[in-house]
Amino acid sequence: MATTTFGRFLISNINNKNSLNKLTQNVRLYSVPTESFEFIKVSKAGQNKNVGIIQLNRPKALNALCNGLMSEVAKALDHLEADSSVGAIIITGSEKAFAAGADIKEMKDNTYSTCISGNFLEQWTRVSQTYKPIIAAVNGYALGGGCELAMMCDIIYAGDSAKFGQPEILIGTIPGAGGTQRLTRSVGKSKAMEMVLTGCQVEAVEAEKMGLVSKVFPADKLLDEAVKLGEKIASNSQITNTMAKEAVNVAYETTLREGLRFEKRMFHGTFATKDQKEGMSAFAEKRKPNFSNQ
Template identity: 60%
Template sequence: MVSFLSSKMLVASSSLRASIMMRPIISNRFVLGNAVKFMSSAPKREYLLLDYRGANNCVAVITLNRPKALNALSDPLMQELNCTIAEAEAQPNVAAIVITGSEKAFAAGADIKQMQTRNFVQVYKDNFLSGWDRVSSSPRVVIAAVNGYALGGGCELAMMADIILAGEKAKFGQPEINLGTIPGAGGTQRLVRAIGKSRAMQLCLTGEMINAKQACDWGLVSAVYPPDQLVDEAVKLGEKIASKSKVALQICKEAINKSYDLSLTEGLRVEKQLFYSTFATNDRKEGMTAFVEKREPRFTDS
């Protein structure tokens, strides 16, 4: 949640409260926030860059762009990220979203100067960080392309993605303990699920960092690439994913995410129900027909 590079490297940001709109997935769950009012007219991007890449612009690339602060996460940046994700989701060709930073830092943590003067009553009443997990609810496939530092909130943001790819010089960690606090945006929860209790305890209780190879060996990231090739590789992966049925992708993503919340027995039951649901889609019929006819499927996302 917080950065442990010198706080002098972080740029102070305003205490604008994060607000978001969570888009529905197949389970039809809605979480509404004040960000609804921003969706009709997206604000000018100050902390992010947005680009569309791949065949038919099927991959949205969102780049965190606070270089002087090593992409430290602040409420304004996260609000902008939420709105930008929603903007990308609204593009009919987009099947995957890549979130990345610079080669020096994916995100060095949350903005310490924004938090330093707050007290319990303020963070509790404001429900601080409540809108920071919008990434995890996207119906699109989200790929985190991590170069450089992904510490505290940066590591937590990466773990909200569906897939993490890392550059060879990437560093991951949850060093909040060094500031007398603990992770607050999922670090103690998602890290355990990704690398196991013992390793999560080690990282969170010591504040130490691990490199990209170790993160890959531990199962935190899927693959490691040279830093200058990382985003291109993420886009290639996004293009491959985009060639599938968007309906099936969304159903599959929901089934996998259910495994975090349910017992194996319940998870298997939900998986079977979701599998059955694909038989109501045109893409399931097309996919199986194409297989029998020995040709490439022509999905219509229906």
């Protein structure tokens, strides 16, 4: 198994600042034993190395999403989900672009029949199926498929230079990886219609006001803040994180009545875990809980 060179040692011990993206300068990164990737870089960060990072790495194409890249993201997620030390995952890009869209050159000659028979874009949903919490750390352009990829994550943190948009209408098509569905659920019908029908871009501050983005930070602080959030999430019980994530996601897909029923059953289910016993005992004893993820 090859080891990625991205984050091979602590950032503080790297003298050549050009050896890594500017976004990683304040973050403690560690190598992750994975297969060699062409379009992404994988590392772990945090004091306890419990936050996985997937960095999109097609700089000449502004991280345009091709099938190869999305396949590698899926494989990296498989690896990080299987790593019991990882409690949260970050997907990020470069300071210039999170992902400037899907790779148009790759798809421009597609036909309806090839899309249907090949189930085009099916594997792109892997991010939304990940049971561990995922944070999108977005700097620069998050357009088309890039915006859709960010919305597949559970939380979006943005750098102050980030721009979001669904410009597919400008090239004769529509969003195909959740842009008309997740965007509407995040910002409402009117804003979603405006973005989808005009292709106009939304800056980070406006995206936060719309509810698309959780928080906005200076671009050079973004990844550091995302790692802090990941560490905080990873300090909880992983099994409880999974249950909470699933309960929130159900709210988008069912009625309030059914959602409340599901939430109550999941809440009841936590009482079958060792971590519930440990968490409540620790609270009563005024100490920090030691979760075993069981």
